[in-house]
Amino acid sequence: AQTVTQSQPEMSVQEAETVTLSCTYDTSESDYYLFWYKQPPSRQMILVIRQEAYKQQNATENRFSVNFQKAAKSFSLKISDSQLGDAAMYFCAYRIGVDYGGSQGNLIFGKGTKLSVKP
Amino acid sequence: GAVVSQHPSRVICKSGTSVKIECRSLDFQATTMFWYRQFPKQSLMLMATSNEGSKATYEQGVEKDKFLINHASLTLSTLTVTSAHPEDSSFYICSARAPFPTEAFFGQGTRLTVV
Numbered sequence: 001a002q003t004v005t006q007s008q009p010e011m012s013v014q015e016a017e018t019v020t021l022s023c024t025y026d027t028s029e030s031d032y033y034l035f036w037y038k039q040p041p042s043r044q045m046i047l048v049i050r051q052e053a054y055k056q057q058n059a060t061e062n063r064f065s066v067n068f069q070k071a072a073k074s075f076s077l078k079i080s081d082s083q084l085g086d087a088a089m090y091f092c093a094y095r096i097g098v099d100y101g102g103s104q105g106n107l108i109f110g111k112g113t114k115l116s117v118k119p
Numbered sequence: 120g121a122v123v124s125q126h127p128s129r130v131i132c133k134s135g136t137s138v139k140i141e142c143r144s145l146d147f148q149a150t151t152m153f154w155y156r157q158f159p160k161q162s163l164m165l166m167a168t169s170n171e172g173s174k175a176t177y178e179q180g181v182e183k184d185k186f187l188i189n190h191a192s193l194t195l196s197t198l199t200v201t202s203a204h205p206e207d208s209s210f211y212i213c214s215a216r217a218p219f220p221t222e223a224f225f226g227q228g229t230r231l232t233v234v
Contacts, residue, residue: 035222043157043210045225091162095223105216106153107223109162 006110023092031097040088125226142213148193149215157210203233
């Protein structure tokens, strides 16, 4: 079974600084997707970044980038130039890439990391 | 990105009554929708997977007779909490899977309080 582990329940960063959130996962599949979602106090889930397992290049979205280490099954999120609006819960998620019978492509989430940004 | 609308955002109901939550994909057809439950300060737990025109697939431990799911069209799935009890109070989130790109899009969530 696939699992996603976020070992940091809480993290804190100074405004304008850089922070890295950790995520590891376990799977026997070779084709899959990894995601980072942000959940602010409104509780709306917002996609931050996506990584396809077959791509060696790390995904980047403006101030957000990932360090994808496929062999180590590690998928960390780096937030550069942190802003007050980045404060939220961050969830790492996994999804199998191919739809097998019984798998509908649901997301498997880690337990989340609460990020605080200090002014 | 694609838009998923979930309604209502908040609902309070009395014990023993039923509550229906709607999840609509506004600008794409969602062949698959997912229903999650989130307890305070916890992660999202998948309750069931809903496919248009067929019966929902429930995760282990989720009572299908209590949490009725209907996916009548490619843009609408509903979750009905039947004979609600206070322990059903929670935050319920739906998501819809778009054909492309590969990520799922989430509704705004529904905070259910059973009194």
